[in-house]
Amino acid sequence: MILQQIFRLFAGLLLAVLLVATSSCDRPRGEAAPAVAERLAEVVAGTGDPDPSTLAAITRVVEREEPAVRALFRGRPAQRYFIHVHADREHLPASLAANLHEDSPGFAMLGTRQIHVVWGEMQRTGASMRGVVVHEMVHEMLDQFVAPHGRALPRWFHEGLAQTVAGDTYLGAREDELVWRAAAGRLESFESLRGSFPADKPTLQVAYAQSYSFVAWLAREFGMATVLDVASSVDASTSFEIALSWRTKRSSFDLNTAWQQHLLHGSGAPWRVAFDQFFSLLMIGALPVLVLALMRRLAVDRRAAQRLDAAAVAEDEAFSAAASEGTDDEAAGEEHGEERRSAGASEVKGDA
Numbered sequence: 001m002i003l004q005q006i007f008r009l010f011a012g013l014l015l016a017v018l019l020v021a022t023s024s025c026d027r028p029r030g031e032a033a034p035a036v037a038e039r040l041a042e043v044v045a046g047t048g049d050p051d052p053s054t055l056a057a058i059t060r061v062v063e064r065e066e067p068a069v070r071a072l073f074r075g076r077p078a079q080r081y082f083i084h085v086h087a088d089r090e091h092l093p094a095s096l097a098a099n100l101h102e103d104s105p106g107f108a109m110l111g112t113r114q115i116h117v118v119w120g121e122m123q124r125t126g127a128s129m130r131g132v133v134v135h136e137m138v139h140e141m142l143d144q145f146v147a148p149h150g151r152a153l154p155r156w157f158h159e160g161l162a163q164t165v166a167g168d169t170y171l172g173a174r175e176d177e178l179v180w181r182a183a184a185g186r187l188e189s190f191e192s193l194r195g196s197f198p199a200d201k202p203t204l205q206v207a208y209a210q211s212y213s214f215v216a217w218l219a220r221e222f223g224m225a226t227v228l229d230v231a232s233s234v235d236a237s238t239s240f241e242i243a244l245s246w247r248t249k250r251s252s253f254d255l256n257t258a259w260q261q262h263l264l265h266g267s268g269a270p271w272r273v274a275f276d277q278f279f280s281l282l283m284i285g286a287l288p289v290l291v292l293a294l295m296r297r298l299a300v301d302r303r304a305a306q307r308l309d310a311a312a313v314a315e316d317e318a319f320s321a322a323a324s325e326g327t328d329d330e331a332a333g334e335e336h337g338e339e340r341r342s343a344g345a346s347e348v349k350g351d352a
């Protein structure tokens with residue numbers, strides 16, 4: 001009896017294993033197993049009738065990149081959001097165009113679960129599709145990560161983290177641009193970049209570069225997990241700056257000073273600036289030599305022209321002299337002929 005029950009149990013287990021194996025074999029070869037976590041982003045066509053191939057390419061980037069970004073935020077983001085793909089800036093309605101900075105390929109509308117990317121601007125500015133999608137995805141997921149206190153995060157932290165995670169800066173922002181500003185004490189204050197970024201493009205580039213540089217330095221110095229812990233502890237009564245000081249045991253002033261020291265002495269940016277300027281400086285250094293060479297060449301040309309003029313004058317004079325001698329001979333010949341004709345005439349006259 002017991003043996004029969006064991007046999008039935010064994011047969012049942014065997015049947016279950018066979019059924020599972022059969023069902024997995026039914027899945028067409030090459031088809032991926034269902035994802036453990038459902039994708040949160042839905043890519044949709046925006047204005048200007050974007051090409052279906054563009055939508056498909058952006059969907060592939062989202063499928064590839066979203067799991068890592070979601071894992072970075074500890075799987076906490078769970079709200080669905082939409083990535084609207086617009087064909088170009090010209091077709092954007094005024095209400096959306098107002099959010100798109102000059103030379104920027106996209107933006108996230110926090111609190112509305114909307115990301116907008118503009119394909120035409122990506123192409124025109126040469127921005128990487130992956131960089132743009134991950135950057136905007138970080139904005140959305142960070143907002144969900146700290147909900148309901150997303151509005152309390154400083155703008156510089158949002159932009160700094162988005163660029164650090166994407167590994168790509170916005171608007172061509174470069175850490176190198178900050179070197180002389182740091183040396184001259186001309187950096188923007190993070191307080192001034194807290195609520196919004198400047199409107200004019202050069203200052204906006206500095207704001208992006210500064211945000212990227214500081215957040216990337218924080219992540220290297222204290223670890224990304226600590227940086228996200230700080231963001232996570234922000235609430236109605238705890239600002240990001242206070243949470244950061246508390247977590248790192250350093251004042252905002254000390255952190256700012258340490259970052260600027262890194263920028264000037266540890267980032268390699270001054271060397272990159274020096275290298276970039278090398279050829280310009282080389283040209284400036286070589287300028288006196290080029291001017292001397294040009295002056296020497298002009299002097300040689302001038303002397304050659306003077307020699308040619310002198311030769312031409314001498315030739316003219318020689319020709320004139322030769323011509324005047326020829327005229328004298330002719331005149332003399334003519335006088336003799338006259339005499340001969342006169343003599344002849346007198347002879348005729350005499351005959352007559």
Ligand SMILES: [Zn+2]
Nearest residue numbers: 135139159162
């Ligand atoms: Zn951004």
